[in-house]
Amino acid sequence: MKALQVGLAGFGTVGAGVAQILLEEAAWVERRTGMPLRLRCIADLDLERDRGLCLEGVALTRDAHSLCRDPQIHVLIELIGGVEPARTLVLEALANGKHVITANKALLAAHGGEIFQAAASAGVHVGFEASVGGGVPILRCIREGLAADRIVSMAGIINGTANYILSAMEEKGLDFPECLREAQAKGYAEADPSLDIEGQDTAHKLAILVALAHGVQIRPEQIFTEGIQHITGRDIRYARELGYCIKLLAICVARGQELAVRVHPTMIPCQHMLAKVNQAFNAVYVTGVHSGPVMFYGQGAGRMPTAAAVAGDLVDLGRSIGSGCTRRPHPLGFYQDIQPRPALRSTEDLVTNYYLRFPVADQPGVLARIAGVLGAHEISIHSVIQQGRRGRGPVHVIILTHEALERNVQAALREINPLEVMRSPALLVRIEHAVD
């Protein structure tokens, strides 16, 4: 092969970044790859908008499927996003013997198994480094760097929007709605931010991390998922007082053949490496049996970091073709026993410490009432912060528990929330030991 011919589907922010690297840094990329990478064709519905690039010699089309049929194209870069029509396009490309590189976490989380199978049948490569952690080569590290190790736990900050909001709440002492508006104004959050703040985007990426670490395919809807929308500036301040930060973590803990997989706001000790990950930065903290803790940190999103990750996958593919590879390594790096149905441990069985905030009426006996219900559910109290009286609103009773069983905590809250002294439902934040 004289040059790797590239078709690019999706000419948005990241797509334009990839085109920029391929067009403006062709000599450098060729030096790293061992062969030229030629951007042959770009497909997008909007071909009018100026992306500030000189596209001489690049064909443009509104029909992404034509890239799959072009016999000159070796590799399709899919940057359309979302499940359809991306899924159909990717499967068509694979069926036509094209390699595929994608940044599409929603697609891989929902249909990774089908896509990897189609790639294996066609003997082509699927690269997806950019789907998790943007410019941080987390997937490669897990699949290749830690390949000989067994991963015990992973805890990741893998949604930049949620981390930006929580960091802003912490730094500025503001509440969630103000920080969300600020994130939207600065372009860190979308107009509809629900995928980011409610945790689904994090769950999509966690499904990919779990597949790479354990060789199992789980569906995002199997992942226990809670967002950050109920966290208040008050919780951040109390957490800090107790020596903790609150982060939206993607967590996977292995015990024997079972995996506990969950996404939720989490209290971690302020001196932990993950607690230092602020703004829109991402980090994944992976603990291996042999390697011990390893952390990867960097910009988890943005045009150029993500584009560099996509281009890195292209370089890798070019090197592999240049080495005369006739078969492709398994995309997950597991060659046997991909378990279609892994054993997942229910979050109900979690044992950890809990931060509980109860917005209550300002009247005597409330703490005794709450503590009584907790005690009846075998939840013992580590410490209590009771806010002094202030104006007309509810007062807040904060309880930090000793280790307790999630099932018991949920049962206690179901009993406490309807009490007439409660002004709104209790807030629960788990304290994470997997990151210790």
Add this chain to the structure above:
Amino acid sequence: MKALQVGLAGFGTVGAGVAQILLEEAAWVERRTGMPLRLRCIADLDLERDRGLCLEGVALTRDAHSLCRDPQIHVLIELIGGVEPARTLVLEALANGKHVITANKALLAAHGGEIFQAAASAGVHVGFEASVGGGVPILRCIREGLAADRIVSMAGIINGTANYILSAMEEKGLDFPECLREAQAKGYAEADPSLDIEGQDTAHKLAILVALAHGVQIRPEQIFTEGIQHITGRDIRYARELGYCIKLLAICVARGQELAVRVHPTMIPCQHMLAKVNQAFNAVYVTGVHSGPVMFYGQGAGRMPTAAAVAGDLVDLGRSIGSGCTRRPHPLGFYQDIQPRPALRSTEDLVTNYYLRFPVADQPGVLARIAGVLGAHEISIHSVIQQGRRGRGPVHVIILTHEALERNVQAALREINPLEVMRSPALLVRIEHAVD
């Protein structure tokens, strides 16, 4: 190929760890590789010592060269360390068509070019992930993950012994000799710690990082190198007062075609990610044009983290052979223009802020005298800490400079050090902006 046959030269701490993974976790490693990895033969001068492993079916020999001649062996793992006889052994293995995996940073720093050339001629693979950063897949991240990016700067904490000592000085408020003794007692420092504390080990690893990031081979003796042996508990305390930590950093900054490459104790802001890297942990903070800052963190040494990195290289090699590769990707990931003689910028041309500590006689007029010399060399003062009088010893004048040229600072110190008021030579610590 039905199985990858492995010969292991060097059955010390890491060698025994590699043997443990290959023997006790064979099924897992096979699942990750796509073929079995068979430990065929171990060579070491000491075959009597019990390593707590069942070596049934593994041949043992005192003659490492016999591994190079064994036609059954596909890959030699070199864990002897040091330049010779490791160099001769590795070249013999390559000449005989064996792949080589090594953790030997001293060898690669001094003879990497020769070894990579020999591997290319023989069409075999050289894996060396374990040579820098132990269990942290730093090299793979630079060569593959960031392959499409251009690296602007790197700042690494890549010697666990030096970092352990500096962390202990910081945490316990003790001086260098006590912390060195503690590190030796705990096994973090060797009986002769000079390679670690004087910075040469860091320089060896930096030469490898520079080769991977920029495709150039530099010799360790071309790297400006200062150790940590002159840093006192007092310096750590003053640094902290000024908002800084002191770390032994390996630094490479690219500007145009020039590289500034140096190893020295460095003051970095306390809130920087690298400042949180304590104990024997390692981290490399890499800034790419597109990716922005990326950091890799973990255990940089120790039996099992290093063994897992060696075994990871074996898995990688097995996957590549299983994919039918007939040629090998370049070990540095640069396919053209490896520059044999890169342009190195002299540390004399560095412009940065300096921390200067002057141990002086307790008498009037000293500060004026020192400030006068600094001023005459165009060094302007940002702030001064002057210690109050205390007993008979020298007092210490601490000066933080504005940005100044290293050449001027060195000239000023050459003039100040012989002054009769100086009780011992001034100490200089550079403040690093490359990590910002």
